[in-house]
Amino acid sequence: MIPQRSGTIAPDMPHHPSEHTPAGEGPLAVIAENRLGEAGGILLSSKSLILWGICLALATGLLLFRLTGVADGSGRRPEAPPVENGTVMRSVVKRPTLQTANATAMPYEEALGGPLEESIKRVDYALIQNLLQLGYESDRMQLDHVETRTVSGSDYHFQQIDFVLDESPAAFVENLKPLIDFWADEASLDQVNATTWRIAVLGRPTHQLDFLRRQDLVPGPKPTPSVNGPxxxxxxxxxxxxxxxxxxxxxxxxxxxxxxxxxxxxxxxxxxxxxxxxxxxxxxxxxxxxxxxxxxxxxxxxxxxxxxxxxxxxxxxxxxxxxxxxxxxxxxxxxxxxxxxxxxxxxxxxxxxxxxxxxxxxxxxxxxxxxxxxxxxxxxxxxxxxxxxxxxxxxxxxxxxxxxxxxxxxxxxxxxxxxxxxxxxxxxxxxxxxxxxxxxxxxxxxxxxxxxxxxxxxxxxxx
Structure with a gap:
């Protein structure tokens, strides 16, 4: 049954807007609308004006709350940015709260690593997600070289990563930019030359991305176990x-x-x-x-x-x-x-x-x-x-x-x-x-x- 719009809340109307109530149609909006109508041609009392103003402010706040997408009832942000036709929709990209190993995940746990280390791993994850969004298997991302570097007494790993693509890297990089913003907005992506890009986190270079064409690769020898090896x-x-x-x-x-x-x-x-x-x-x-x-x-x-x-x-x-x-x-x-x-x-x-x-x-x-x-x-x-x-x-x-x-x-x-x-x-x-x-x-x-x-x-x- 659709509640009748009157100056009071209908008996079957919820007193608090639920997550299913469309913006602008909750009881506060009904009150605001009716108060506005009653104002036509008459002089409202000071009490009515105050009540009308409060209700209108609350209704406006509710509408803005819904438009921001926060009140989805779950309290969670999406695990990946919205995608349309294979491309990230930058206008609606929001940074998530990535699930990390921390005090909420295990009893007696201390946060693992510092801000730089966590941000580097967020960038790693963005690179993996980019491959999958563009239809590549994760084996197209090959970690070629890792170098230990130090900043302010803390070690971190600079990574040189090869990406084996079927075409030029332009589409890959274009799709990667909003993903980097999404997962690690403290990171920046800059081009070095036609086939190389570099990522810096908190101003420190952390990743070098080298793009290779699949047809240019020559398979190397298959590695064999060695007792004296790494x-x-x-x-x-x-x-x-x-x-x-x-x-x-x-x-x-x-x-x-x-x-x-x-x-x-x-x-x-x-x-x-x-x-x-x-x-x-x-x-x-x-x-x-x-x-x-x-x-x-x-x-x-x-x-x-x-x-x-x-x-x-x-x-x-x-x-x-x-x-x-x-x-x-x-x-x-x-x-x-x-x-x-x-x-x-x-x-x-x-x-x-x-x-x-x-x-x-x-x-x-x-x-x-x-x-x-x-x-x-x-x-x-x-x-x-x-x-x-x-x-x-x-x-x-x-x-x-x-x-x-x-x-x-x-x-x-x-x-x-x-x-x-x-x-x-x-x-x-x-x-x-x-x-x-x-x-x-x-x-x-x-x-x-x-x-x-x-x-x-x-x-x-x-x-």
């Missing part, structure tokens, strides 16, 4: 809560290091899954972040306020809670890993057991590596976070990035988290990875021949 380590953090994920991870068929929380709901069960599959285990030790107490690292954490003895006792207890652990890496720890005294207290426990340490590098000023080296503790440092952007294709791109880093310096360490997109990316990587690069345990890479390696007795099962 190596890559895959570490999955935050394990101990999701048993099903741990089982899927153990079934990938290549070495994956399980970094397990010491006091999670299923710590021992997840550790047994890794042990039964012959996979390496390390303690995922919670440590104080810079944002503490707003962000809490979780049970069994170490803090800079603790004495060295308290830190050592906490770490020793946590190692006992994770059966089969052969070392540790830090969970959060952007503040704690800058404290040399606290770090030394952690490392003394590891040295006594001939265990190793992996610095997750949650802060560029971490002293874990330096102190470990001075104390004679085998250590390594994370090169790549796989899932700052939670997308299967983005995870795959980060894995390929790790491959290129391994080719350049001989090895690379990549850290991921128990997200479905990470698992999907790893499964895809198993099928398409560079066969000349060998996945290995962390101990094989940073502590060969040490007593820690003897703790991992089985080889990963191939399924």
């Amino acid at each position: 190596k890559i380590v895959i570490v999955i953090d935050d394990l101990g809560e999701n048993v099903a994920f741990a089982r899927d991870l153990a079934n990938l068929g290549f070495p994956v290091t399980f970094a397990i929380w010491p006091r999670a709901s299923h710590t021992r069960e997840v550790a047994k899954i890794a042990q039964d599959a012959g996979l390496e285990i390390i303690l995922h030790q919670p440590m104080e972040p810079i944002s503490y107490p707003k962000t809490k690292p979780g049970p069994g954490a170490v803090y800079v306020r603790m004495t060295p003895d308290e830190v050592s006792a906490t770490v020793a207890k946590n190692l006992e809670l994770v059966p089969g652990a052969v070392g540790l890496n830090n969970h959060m720890g952007s503040r704690f890993t800058q404290d040399a005294e606290g770090v030394a207290a952690v490392l003394r426990v590891l040295k006594a057991r001939r265990f190793m340490v992996l610095d997750s590098l949650t802060h560029p000023k971490s002293v874990f590596g330096r102190v470990a080296n001075s104390m004679g503790v085998s250590g390594g440092t994370r090169d790549v976070f796989l899932d700052v952007v939670r997308s299967e294709r983005s995870v795959l791109h980060q894995l390929i990035k790790a491959e290129r880093i391994a080719e350049k310096k001989g090895s690379a360490i990549a850290i991921g988290h128990p997200f479905p997109e990470t698992l999907a990316g790893l499964r895809q990587w198993v099928r398409t990875r560079d066969a000349s690069i060998t996945p290995v345990n962390l101990a094989t890479l940073i502590a060969p021949g040490a007593a820690t390696h003897a703790r991992v007795e089985k080889s990963p099962k191939t399924r």
Whole structure:
């Protein structure tokens, strides 16, 4: 039944406009319209004028609210910009809130990487989306070279990427521009020459795009495995809560290091899954972040306020809670890993057991590596976070990035988290990875021949 328009709201009319009420047709608009009509030829009282003005303002605000597209009832922005006839409609492009690995995604989580690192990964994602929108498969994007650069004490990766197209790059670049604005509006795209473009993020060059024609390519030799060739380590953090994920991870068929929380709901069960599959285990030790107490690292954490003895006792207890652990890496720890005294207290426990340490590098000023080296503790440092952007294709791109880093310096360490997109990316990587690069345990890479390696007795099962 259509409500009758009168000076009062009809009984069956909602008192608050719903998401299905067309703009300008809610009860506030009805009141405003009728008040305006009543004004014809008569002098309204001051009270009526005030009421009319309030209602008109509210109705106008409601109309503007709807026109902005915010009140769609979902609270979410679209995952990709609107497309018409294969081209992004720039006039309606809005920057989304990209799903990233952060405090809302996992318990006790600290944001991964800084603004530059996250923006670079947003650009990576925009490049992948551009290929797909133009009808190309993602294998037309080939990461040719990765170079580690430093700005303000933080490392980031400059990437040289080849795009293999069937035509000139003009259409690709034209479609890419609004996508860059959409995913990373702090990035700029500039032409270098007829076949090369460069992207800068926050004023720093981060990507070089080289465009090749498919007919000009000459297939190279197929890579072959080599025992002495580049190596890559895959570490999955935050394990101990999701048993099903741990089982899927153990079934990938290549070495994956399980970094397990010491006091999670299923710590021992997840550790047994890794042990039964012959996979390496390390303690995922919670440590104080810079944002503490707003962000809490979780049970069994170490803090800079603790004495060295308290830190050592906490770490020793946590190692006992994770059966089969052969070392540790830090969970959060952007503040704690800058404290040399606290770090030394952690490392003394590891040295006594001939265990190793992996610095997750949650802060560029971490002293874990330096102190470990001075104390004679085998250590390594994370090169790549796989899932700052939670997308299967983005995870795959980060894995390929790790491959290129391994080719350049001989090895690379990549850290991921128990997200479905990470698992999907790893499964895809198993099928398409560079066969000349060998996945290995962390101990094989940073502590060969040490007593820690003897703790991992089985080889990963191939399924």
